[in-house]
Amino acid sequence: MALLEIRNLHARIQGVEILKGIDLAIERGETHAIMGPNGSGKSTLAKVLAGDPSYEVTGGEVYFQDRNLLELAPEDRAREGVFLGFQYPVEIPGVSNTYFLKAALNAIRKYRGEKELDAMEFLQLIKERAKSVKLDEALLRRPVNDGFSGGEKKRNEIFQLAMLEPYLAILDETDSGLDIDALRTVAEGVNSLRSEERGFLVITHYQRLLSYIIPDKVHVLLHGRIVKSGGKELAEELEGSGYALFDEAAA
Amino acid sequence: MSATTKTLEELTNRKYEAGFITDIEQDTVPPGLDEDIIRFISRKKAEPEWMLEWRLKAYRNWLQMPVPKWANVHYPPIDFQAISYYSAPKRKEDMPQSLDEIDPKLKETYDRLGIPLHEQEMLAGVAVDAVFDSVSVATSYKAKLKEEGIVFCSMSEAIREHPDLVRKYLGSVVPYTDNYYAGLNSAVFTDGSFVFIPKGVRCPMELSTYFRINAANTGQFERTLIIAEEGSHVSYLEGCTAPVRDENQLHAAVVELIALDDAQIKYSTVQNWYPGDEEGRGGVYNFVTKRGLCAGNNSKISWTQVETGSAITWKYPSCVLRGDNSVGEFYSVAVTRGRQQADTGTKMIHMGKNTRSTIVSKGISAGHGQQSYRGLVRITPKAENARNYSQCDSMLMSATCGAHTFPYIDVQNPTAQLEHEATTSKIGEEQILYCNQRGIATEDAVSLIVNGFCKEVFRTLPMEFAVEAQKLMEITLEGSVG
Ligand SMILES: Nc1ncnc2c1ncn2[C@@H]1O[C@H](COP(=O)(O)OP(=O)(O)OP(=O)(O)O)[C@@H](O)[C@H]1O
Ligand SMILES: [Mg+2]
Numbered sequence: 019m020a021l022l023e024i025r026n027l028h029a030r031i032q033g034v035e036i037l038k039g040i041d042l043a044i045e046r047g048e049t050h051a052i053m054g055p056n057g058s059g060k061s062t063l064a065k066v067l068a069g070d071p072s073y074e075v076t077g078g079e080v081y082f083q084d085r086n087l088l089e090l091a092p093e094d095r096a097r098e099g100v101f102l103g104f105q106y107p108v109e110i111p112g113v114s115n116t117y118f119l120k121a122a123l124n125a126i127r128k129y130r131g132e133k134e135l136d137a138m139e140f141l142q143l144i145k146e147r148a149k150s151v152k153l154d155e156a157l158l159r160r161p162v163n164d165g166f167s168g169g170e171k172k173r174n175e176i177f178q179l180a181m182l183e184p185y186l187a188i189l190d191e192t193d194s195g196l197d198i199d200a201l202r203t204v205a206e207g208v209n210s211l212r213s214e215e216r217g218f219l220v221i222t223h224y225q226r227l228l229s230y231i232i233p234d235k236v237h238v239l240l241h242g243r244i245v246k247s248g249g250k251e252l253a254e255e256l257e258g259s260g261y262a263l264f265d266e267a268a269a
Numbered sequence: 270m271s272a273t274t275k276t277l278e279e280l281t282n283r284k285y286e287a288g289f290i291t292d293i294e295q296d297t298v299p300p301g302l303d304e305d306i307i308r309f310i311s312r313k314k315a316e317p318e319w320m321l322e323w324r325l326k327a328y329r330n331w332l333q334m335p336v337p338k339w340a341n342v343h344y345p346p347i348d349f350q351a352i353s354y355y356s357a358p359k360r361k362e363d364m365p366q367s368l369d370e371i372d373p374k375l376k377e378t379y380d381r382l383g384i385p386l387h388e389q390e391m392l393a394g395v396a397v398d399a400v401f402d403s404v405s406v407a408t409s410y411k412a413k414l415k416e417e418g419i420v421f422c423s424m425s426e427a428i429r430e431h432p433d434l435v436r437k438y439l440g441s442v443v444p445y446t447d448n449y450y451a452g453l454n455s456a457v458f459t460d461g462s463f464v465f466i467p468k469g470v471r472c473p474m475e476l477s478t479y480f481r482i483n484a485a486n487t488g489q490f491e492r493t494l495i496i497a498e499e500g501s502h503v504s505y506l507e508g509c510t511a512p513v514r515d516e517n518q519l520h521a522a523v524v525e526l527i528a529l530d531d532a533q534i535k536y537s538t539v540q541n542w543y544p545g546d547e548e549g550r551g552g553v554y555n556f557v558t559k560r561g562l563c564a565g566n567n568s569k570i571s572w573t574q575v576e577t578g579s580a581i582t583w584k585y586p587s588c589v590l591r592g593d594n595s596v597g598e599f600y601s602v603a604v605t606r607g608r609q610q611a612d613t614g615t616k617m618i619h620m621g622k623n624t625r626s627t628i629v630s631k632g633i634s635a636g637h638g639q640q641s642y643r644g645l646v647r648i649t650p651k652a653e654n655a656r657n658y659s660q661c662d663s664m665l666m667s668a669t670c671g672a673h674t675f676p677y678i679d680v681q682n683p684t685a686q687l688e689h690e691a692t693t694s695k696i697g698e699e700q701i702l703y704c705n706q707r708g709i710a711t712e713d714a715v716s717l718i719v720n721g722f723c724k725e726v727f728r729t730l731p732m733e734f735a736v737e738a739q740k741l742m743e744i745t746l747e748g749s750v751g
Contacts, residue, residue, distance in 0.1 A: 020601045068702070068706050069702075070702050071702070072698065086643065091705070092702060093706075093708055093710050093711070096706050101706075104706075108697060109716070110718055111719035112721025113717055113718065115725035117717075121709050122704075122708045125707075125709050125710065126708040182708070
């Protein structure tokens with residue numbers, strides 16, 4: 019069975035249907051990209067998968083490693099290995115990045131029946147991973163995302179990804195707001211985490227990211243439906259033609 | 270209402286965890302207040318004549334005072350004749366010489382509250398003056414403090430053993446004419462703590478007192494007086510909690526601090542009185558007057574409070590900055606949930622030159638909790654170059670709670686510099702989702718976010734107290750957002 023299997027997923031927020039029947043399967047080791055115009059439902063899909071309670075799932079099924087994902091609480095989805103890099107990471111004033119990640123990592127380890135890390139082990143790990151994604155160590159001591167620049171927030175998401183080592187990483191526009199060097203580092207970070215057992219779902223507006231993180235499949239999301247799927251060349255095609263073509267096809 | 274909101278609501282509706290009544294023999298007077306009751310209290314405590322006279326003067330003055338109505342809190346009128354003004358645990362011998370000698374039931378009470386005295390003594394090196402109901406039952410580390418010339422004892426003992434000091438300073442910061450509840454306290458106070466730190470001495474340990482209301486229908490009128498002589502330093506901790514009961518309990522304490530030249534007093538409180546049931550029935554009314562006088566040059570008084578309990582809180586720890594270059598600080602975290610109401614804040618009265626004050630107030634409201642911050646910064650005409658920084662942040666955890674801010678500023682000297690910042694935020698469902706998405710359960714997320722919000726205040730608490738405060742917040746707010 020696939021790592022993630024979405025079947026005919028419908029979801030709405032405040033009575034407005036946003037996702038109108040999504041089908042998508044990601045195998046272990048694969049990287050998929052989702053592209054689509056503003057407001058097409060990309061973030062909605064990401065947040066529904068993460069279990070954001072403000073969305074109501076009105077139909078369809080989602081299986082993650084054979085588990086019915088929609089039945090799990092958001093924290094259990096995370097503990098099972100679903101990670102969402104948020105398009106707009108929130109700030110948590112007064113809570114240091116280090117403290118936050120220790121709470122997160124140990125909650126996940128506990129759920130999996132693994133030994134919680136002690137302070138020394140954790141510190142070692144966090145330093146090593148910060149280095150691997152070139153995160154300034156000063157940011158570790160600062161409150162979570164509080165006063166971080168846009169790029170620092172995104173880099174912090176990738177750093178958390180590296181720390182938590184999920185089986186499925188959904189990255190919602192992690193590339194937007196990054197300078198060219200940061201984009202490269204983030205892509206390198208993602209690429210170094212790509213493995214046989216791990217899948218990625220990368221949401222982006224730009225072909226540029228996909229020239230660093232080469233996807234196995236690209237999907238076009240429009241008005242809450244996947245209107246086209248293809249290989250990496252689909253992204254290049256979109257860069258040239260835009261979404262108008264698909265819009266007509268969808269209508 | 271989303272799923273998260275619902276969980277948060279449930280979290281806040283938790284029952285009070287420290288609710289139980291100790292069964293201990295009481296020596297209680299019938300309810301009611303008149304001059305005879307005051308004479309009874311004074312006689313019971315073997316007080317000198319001047320003390321009785323002072324109490325009676327306070328009483329006669331109080332009779333003329335109107336009940337204050339300006340605070341943003343609502344409650345039925347208090348029947349002062351329905352309150353019993355004296356109750357003391359019976360003791361076989363005079364005073365226990367060590368903690369082993371205190372009533373085992375009392376010890377058990379403290380143990381159930383998670384504050385075993387003996388452990389505190391050994392582990393934290395804290396000298397404890399425990400006030401159970403109205404009379405001190407355990408005083409420790411006295412010998413060690415005595416070597417330094419420090420006096421740390423119950424107020425009753427101080428009146429007998431150090432009458433000159435008490436007579437000189439009692440009422441010097443909060444006179445019995447000050448306000449209604451301070452007036453009442455002056456007439457009927459039963460006990461409290463007394464601290465005297467002589468010139469140049471740094472108190473070698475944190476001094477702490479645990480208060481606990483226990484006897485049904487017994488108003489609590491604690492009186493605390495702390496005097497720090499020239500160049501001395503002291504840190505004092507006060508913490509309290511109370512058992513579940515039906516009638517409202519009145520608590521009207523007075524705390525007076527005096528810092529002479531170059532002296533520093535740090536006064537930290539963790540307050541967890543019974544807040545009442547979901548409808549607010551049976552909670553403690555906490556009407557407290559706390560004031561510090563920076564009498565000397567370069568002196569400093571710092572208040573830190575963590576207020577999670579009481580049905581109604583009416584409390585404004587204040588600083589009168591009379592000495593030149595003196596410093597006043599107020600750090601506060603106040604939580605109101607259920608039907609709790611709090612009107613709290615501070616007053617900083619700048620009188621000396623180059624005086625500085627800092628106010629950091631963090632208010633958290635949940636359920637139907639209502640909270641007001643009321644702060645006064647007054648710069649008097651002679652206070653050249655006075656500076657104040659005020660920051661008031663409110664966090665709302667439900668749609669039914671409220672936060673209100675009443676900053677009063679009275680500047681009578683043009684050289685003053687004042688800064689004021691205020692924010693109101695709703696605990697974000699987005700923040701909780703973010704934590705959830707990293708594997709952190711909602712309850713832990715709430716306590717993480719709230720503790721982050723309170724951090725600036727918690728870090729001013731002595732270490733072991735900070736840990737306790739954090740734990741208290743967790744217990745209090747399990748079930749508090751929406
Ligand atoms: N609370 C809400 N009430 C009504 N509509 C909403 C609400 N939240 C989001 N939407 C709508 O859902 C649609 C999908 O939003 P979503 O954030 O998923 O888009 P997106 O594809 O991620 O866009 P972008 O590329 O701009 O990030 C948008 O039209 C948005 O306005
Ligand atoms: Mg989006």
